[in-house]
C-alpha cells in the first residue's frame with residue numbers, strides 16, 4: 001500500500017479525470033448499491049468521462065455482500081465486454097468496496113478499480129489497504145483476496161447524507177485506530193459528536209489521522225502476517241456478534257459490532273495484559289453511551305464461541321484462539337492465546353456492564 005493512492009479532495013471530478021487519464025481504461029463500469037445510487041452517484045454522474053459507463057446497482061445492506069451479488073457483478077462485467085484494461089469504480093460504503101474490489105480482483109484474474117468511499121467507515125478503513133471479499137456460509141468475510149484499488153478518492157461531502165448510526169459505525173473504527181496508535185488528536189476524537197451539521201472540516205482532520213494509522217500498519221505488513229493483525233482489534237468478538245446478529249435476522253452495523261467487541265477485548269486485555277483499568281472504564285462508558293446495548297443471554301455463549309473459532313487469526317491449531325491485545329494505548333501484544341474461560345468471562349462482564 002506504499003503505492004496506493006489515497007486522496008482526500010474537494011475536487012472529485014478533477015481527481016477522477018486525472019486517474020482515468022492515467023489508467024486509460026478501454027471501458028468504465030460503475031458499481032453502487034440502491035442507496036448510493038440515489039444519494040451519491042448524482043455527485044459524479046455528469047462527469048464527462050463517465051457518459052458511456054455501464055452501471056450496476058445491488059441492494060443495500062451487508063447481507064448483500066454475498067456470492068449472489070458477486071455473480072451479478074461478474075455477469076455484468078462479462079456481458080458488457082470488460083477486459084483487464086477496463087476500470088470498475090466502486091461508489092459506496094464498505095459493502096460496495098469489499099465486494100466491488102473483490103470482483104475486480106477475480107474478474108479475468110484482475111482488472112483495475114477505483115474506490116470512491118461514501119461512508120465514514122469506508123473513508124477511514126474499508127476502501128483502503130486491500131482487504132476485499134464477501135460474507136459466506138454465515139461468516140463475515142469468509143472468502144476474499146488482498147487486492148488494492150488503484151486509487152481511493154475521498155470527498156467528505158458524501159457524509160452530508162449519511163445518517164447518525166452509520167457515522168457512529170465509522171467512528172468505531174476511528175476509535176480502534178486511536179487505541180492502537182498514539183494519534184495526535186485522541187482527545188478531540190473522543191469528544192467528537194455527530195450532531196446535525198457536524199463540522200466536516202474538524203472531522204476531516206480526524207479522518208486523515210485515522211487513515212494514517214491504517215496506512216502505517218498496512219505498509220508494514222500488507223498481508224496480515226504479523227503487526228497488521230492489530231487493525232483487527234475488537235473484531236474477533238465483534239465479528240462473532242455481527243455473524244450472530246445476521247443469523248438471528250437482526251443485523252447490526254459493522255462498527256457497532258466492533259465497538260461492542262472492543263468492550264470484551266479490552267476487558268480481556270485488562271485481565272491478561274494489564275491494560276489500565278481507568279482507560280478501560282473511560283472507553284466502555286463512552287461506547288455504552290454512544291452505541292447502547294447489544295443483548296444476548298448466556299445460552300448464546302457457545303454459538304458465539306463457534307463463530308470465534310472461525311476467525312482468520314487463529315493459526316495455532318483447532319480450538320486455540322489468538323487475539324491481538326493492547327498492553328496500553330498504542331502498545332500492542334500480538335498473537336495472545338486467550339482461553340475459552342476468559343472469553344466467556346468477558347461476555348459476563350459485557351452483560352453485567354450493559355445491565356442485561
Ligand SMILES: NC(=O)c1ccc[n+]([C@@H]2O[C@H](COP(=O)([O-])OP(=O)(O)OC[C@H]3O[C@@H](n4cnc5c(N)ncnc54)[C@H](O)[C@@H]3O)[C@@H](O)[C@H]2O)c1
Nearest residue numbers: 035039060093094095118119121125126131158161162254
Ligand atoms: N476491507 C476492509 O478493510 C474493511 C474495513 C472495515 C469494514 N469493512 C466492511 O465494510 C462493511 C461496512 O461498511 P459500511 O459501514 O460503509 O456499510 P455499507 O457499505 O453497508 O453502508 C452503510 C449504509 O449507508 C448507505 N450509504 C452509503 N453511503 C451513503 C451516503 N453517502 N449517504 C447515504 N447513505 C449512504 C449504504 O447504502 C448502506 O445502507 C462491512 O461489510 C465490513 O465488513 C471492510
Ligand SMILES: O=C(O)C(=O)C[C@@H](O)[C@H](O)[C@H](O)COP(=O)(O)O
Nearest residue numbers: 125129131140141228231232235312
Ligand atoms: O484492514 C484490516 O486489516 C482490518 O482488519 C480492518 C477491519 O476493520 C475490517 O473490518 C476487515 O475487513 C476485517 O477483516 P477480517 O480479516 O477480520 O475479515
Ligand SMILES: [Zn+2]
Nearest residue numbers: 173235254258
Ligand atoms: Zn472493521
